[in-house]
Amino acid sequence: MMVFHRFGILCLLLLTLPSTAKESFERTELREPCRDHQLTRQALFGDLHVHTSYSFDSYLSSQRRDPWDAYRYAKGGAIILPDANGDQTIEARIGRPLDFTAVTDHAEFFGQINVCTLDDSKLGYWWPHCMMTRASNIWLQLLAANWWTDLGGQLEDPPSKSFACSVSDCDKGDRETWQQTQQAAEDHYDRSEECGFTTFVAYEYTEAFDQNNMHRNVIFRNTEVPAMPVSVYDTGYDSFPSLWRQLRTRCTDQDNTCDVLSIPHNSNLAGGRMFRDPENERETLDRLFFEPVVELIQHKGASECRFDRLRKMGLDTIDEACDFEQIPADNLNMMGTVHGKVRTDRALEVPLEQFARRNMVRNALKDGLKIKQQTGTNPFVMGFIGSTDSHSAAPGSAEENNYVGHLGRRDAQYTNVQDHFFSNPGGLAVVWAEENSRDSIFAAIRRKETYATSGTRPSLRFFAGDLADELCQSYDMLEQAYANGVPMGGNIRGLNESPDFLVSVQKDPGTQGSAGTDIQRVQIIKGWVDENGVSREQVFDIAGRKDNGAGINPANCERVDQGMTQSCKVWRDPQFKVNEDSFYYVRVLENPSCRWSTLQCQAAGVNPFAENCASQAEKATALAQASGATGDVYSKCCIDPTSAAFYSPTLQERAWSSPIWYHSQ
Incomplete structure (x- = not known):
């Protein structure tokens, strides 16, 4: 049990709340009343999708900041991140603090990363896969990443755990990491009347069979949470409906105040599988209950709608503004570029004719109306939020002019332009809530009184x-x-x-x-x-x-x-x-x-608007190579937007x- 009992003396304070405040939403936690309580509600800006060194794909990218660091960053503090060589040299600080944040590390690998990275006295620490995860060589890190995705059931094999768990106790590591996740959230939650910052106990459910993204961020309302998260190891190929069923069993059906949401993200990379027709009434009701909102934008692209500027043609739309921050591919292989070269054909652009309609949320909303005509119930009643999906423990780092990357060393410094040119800084989640507390924010998300931004406020x-x-x-x-x-x-x-x-x-x-x-x-x-x-x-x-x-x-x-x-x-x-x-x-x-890419290109002496952009890029690339870069670095700065379907400077x-x-x- 966490040491939450020190707040028990606040029980009596609840009795002093004004009746209007008590009636505005249900209170499930013990805390001091917020001094700033507005019945007409206030806009609170946050990030509900953040990874730290507890996530495999963060750690193996030389990122070493933990949940405590992430929350400190969200509140305006500075953190140190890896540079393109993997050295811890980059100081990062957000331009404006956030009001709320949830750290959402991959639950599937809690214990395995614990064993692989935290204690060299454990035998599993020395398993080759663990050593590759801790390596400083980029190619060893990428091989380790491929191994982890295979263990998570994202390639050809069903989900399975590392051999390191045969020689060390990964179950104990799971429990330790989950407890630390809760403790970090508690340590940074402002329970005073100032209500300056809110955290949520959370994690990411990481389903991506065949690299089709079905990920969900699981957000708990308060400190009443299951003993362990529901992960892909629990659901297997039964997929996300099994996640919902098990969240009912472990949380909402319990005789306590446990409440939870699951927030889907990156339907643009789901291969059409995120918003399938419900297979039964239970699936419809569970989707409506657990998923009131969808993450509409993050660093791996926007999912509102899709329009090909070159062909003057949209994916069931004629809305030309739907060309915004579109990823060319339709699956998680979109990150398969290293040293400026695409390493997998599945990262290449998918034509509109082959791009699933329901990858785009607007199309899912329209189809929901059609399903209602047939069944009487609309399964796709979703509000909108944005977030970053930062894997650099940098929640809210969605500013174009202050973007340090979201993938550790893989998009630090020049590698951001070189390998992740079509990614973006992500967005923000905004709620209209009476006060900056867990209950108030959670209730706002539940009723969908939320909006998404692409990073501004x-x-x-x-x-x-x-x-x-x-x-x-x-x-x-x-x-x-x-x-x-x-x-x-x-x-x-x-x-x-x-x-x-x-x-x-x-x-x-x-x-x-x-x-x-x-x-x-x-x-x-x-x-x-x-x-x-x-x-x-x-x-x-x-x-x-x-x-x-x-x-x-x-x-x-x-x-x-x-x-x-x-x-x-x-x-x-x-x-x-x-x-x-x-x-x-x-x-x-x-x-x-x-x-952001234009700003970083210009900072390197390459102006995408200049007639001699190509020669500037050659010069800047030579300088980067002299400092350790490999391959072409800056030529993407000179992409002609009139020949690119989804890019503009x-x-x-x-x-x-x-x-x-x-x-x-």
């Missing part, structure tokens, strides 16, 4: 209901919106005319050293099924315009901002039909700014609200 509100035209001018706008409507993630039913949609956005204020970018456009994306049973979508620009004159200075990437700093509007669907089920969500597009940072669903009955 705009404020985004979205409501639907019976709302006044002049609501934006009302001093009590939020009180009225909650009283007469539902927020993002909510449901509205059986209307005779279009609901009133309130959309209120404020630009990211930025930091003292880096101002936020103005907003270019505010959009509402609608999905529905028409009278012929065909799924449809439409994008409405409700504020701003594409040709607003904003841009960047190609010489130095300084922004030329001519956009909006804020926008508030009550909007109605001009094509609304009372008998058509539909969903609506908001997308906020910022003005163009330079991508500039990007438009964005935010996506969780949808609001309209039900005709």
